[in-house]
Amino acid sequence: MSNTNLNTPLTSSQQLQLRSLQAVWHPCTQMKHHETFPLVPIVSGKGVWLYDAEGRQYLDAISSWWVNLFGHANPDINAAIRDQLEKIEHVMLAGLTHEPVVLLSERLKKIAPGSLGHCFYASDGASAIEIALKMSFHYWQLCGQPRKINFISLQNDYHGETLGALSVTDVAIFRETYAPLLRPCTHVPTPDWRYAETGESPEDYAIRAAAALEVYLAENHAQTAALILEPLVQGAMGMGMYHPVYLQRAREICDQYQVHLIADEIAVGFGRTGTLFACNQAGITPDFLCLSKGLSGGYLPLSVVMTTDAIFQAFYTDKAAHAFLHSHSHTGNALACRAALATLDIFEQDQVIDGNKVKAAYLNKMAEPLSAHSKVRHFRNCGMIWAFEVETDDPDFAAKCFQAGLSQGLLLRPLGKTIYFMPPYVINEQEMNLLVDGTLHVLDRL
Numbered sequence: 001m002s003n004t005n006l007n008t009p010l011t012s013s014q015q016l017q018l019r020s021l022q023a024v025w026h027p028c029t030q031m032k033h034h035e036t037f038p039l040v041p042i043v044s045g046k047g048v049w050l051y052d053a054e055g056r057q058y059l060d061a062i063s064s065w066w067v068n069l070f071g072h073a074n075p076d077i078n079a080a081i082r083d084q085l086e087k088i089e090h091v092m093l094a095g096l097t098h099e100p101v102v103l104l105s106e107r108l109k110k111i112a113p114g115s116l117g118h119c120f121y122a123s124d125g126a127s128a129i130e131i132a133l134k135m136s137f138h139y140w141q142l143c144g145q146p147r148k149i150n151f152i153s154l155q156n157d158y159h160g161e162t163l164g165a166l167s168v169t170d171v172a173i174f175r176e177t178y179a180p181l182l183r184p185c186t187h188v189p190t191p192d193w194r195y196a197e198t199g200e201s202p203e204d205y206a207i208r209a210a211a212a213l214e215v216y217l218a219e220n221h222a223q224t225a226a227l228i229l230e231p232l233v234q235g236a237m238g239m240g241m242y243h244p245v246y247l248q249r250a251r252e253i254c255d256q257y258q259v260h261l262i263a264d265e266i267a268v269g270f271g272r273t274g275t276l277f278a279c280n281q282a283g284i285t286p287d288f289l290c291l292s293k294g295l296s297g298g299y300l301p302l303s304v305v306m307t308t309d310a311i312f313q314a315f316y317t318d319k320a321a322h323a324f325l326h327s328h329s330h331t332g333n334a335l336a337c338r339a340a341l342a343t344l345d346i347f348e349q350d351q352v353i354d355g356n357k358v359k360a361a362y363l364n365k366m367a368e369p370l371s372a373h374s375k376v377r378h379f380r381n382c383g384m385i386w387a388f389e390v391e392t393d394d395p396d397f398a399a400k401c402f403q404a405g406l407s408q409g410l411l412l413r414p415l416g417k418t419i420y421f422m423p424p425y426v427i428n429e430q431e432m433n434l435l436v437d438g439t440l441h442v443l444d445r446l
Helices: 012-023 031-035 075-085 099-111 125-142 163-167 172-181 202-223 245-256 278-282 309-315 334-350 352-366 397-407 429-445
Strands: 042-046 049-052 057-060 116-122 150-154 186-188 224-229 260-264 288-291 303-308 376-382 385-390 418-421
Touching: 012 031, 057 429, 075 334, 099 116, 099 303, 099 334, 116 125, 116 309, 125 163, 125 224, 125 260, 125 288, 125 303, 125 309, 150 202, 163 172, 186 202, 202 224, 202 245, 224 245, 245 260, 245 278, 303 309, 334 352, 352 376, 352 429, 397 429, 418 429
Parallel strands: 150 186, 150 224, 224 260, 260 288
Antiparallel strands: 042 049, 049 057, 116 303, 288 303, 376 385, 385 418
């Protein structure tokens, strides 16, 4: 970024942009691109809105990378964090404990699918994936099945960018550079209904994809520790959506062949798919449930892996080497746990899931002109997630769409040619109208 007029002082926004470019290495970013596309310096937020240093506002249509559930500067979550600050901000969880982490674990145990009664905490989604993979591997070693060391995931799945999580991720742009560092992983066909043949229903295609999973495990189950998947919505590869029957069949097949099922609900948990957890729509319980992002309402880094008593008991012996030897410095951080407890309180007190159904129906109605747009393909919705592809040959579409969105007061961050909405749950009808109208202007402009 350069100041084109040396006699003109930099604005507050320009100063913050320049300082950031000089000192901050931003994630998932080719830094040189910011010579052309300036950073957006955010100084405050309220509800669904973000405000820059010049007072411009942007509707956070993607919940700041899918984390924010109840709006920025939510007064209830703010109050919970302030209260906890006066007690204890953090204490190590090895050999010690504290009330917020115990209360949160008890609450999660009550609301999680099935009998997931043991919570292991970390700070972010990728770390939760690492924990689940290691727990599954270690479990089979303790149970006398040392050959079960491999993992399988779905085609197009994304699970994070640390080495273990990246090994089970099927997104080429993230994997290719680091391929020599990664463990091999088999990716079975995705149930994403966009891959269905003409005339094939989403349910029929999901059943066909599950049949391919069964064929693979029939031959390779003795070497397979776990199947990991994103339930119902595959996020980073364009919000691919699929029928819950796949989850039902996957659970049956994994049970048949003694393979763990790891549900990565980091992005889709806490109401994003229309139920509290995506697994609820299939009526299944995974062996491991990974949660993050919305767990703390998007406020603070926090993740958790929930698992069954049977898996927990395999580690519960007198031998120190049988313990799950994994740790994070900020495991079960007290401030983050209080934010999470406040988030769960809002779900209970405000009947959020029912309210979201009304909001989803309204946005779907308002989005009919968008779904009918001549450049839009595969308009789809699952709970509080919307997505569609844009027919374009422009290789810079995503960056241009992001910039065009800002000009309409919208924070959009397309995944390739896929535009998606994943707004905070506090969005109201007027704001939904602005979101749809602004996106239509973006499409027309591009």
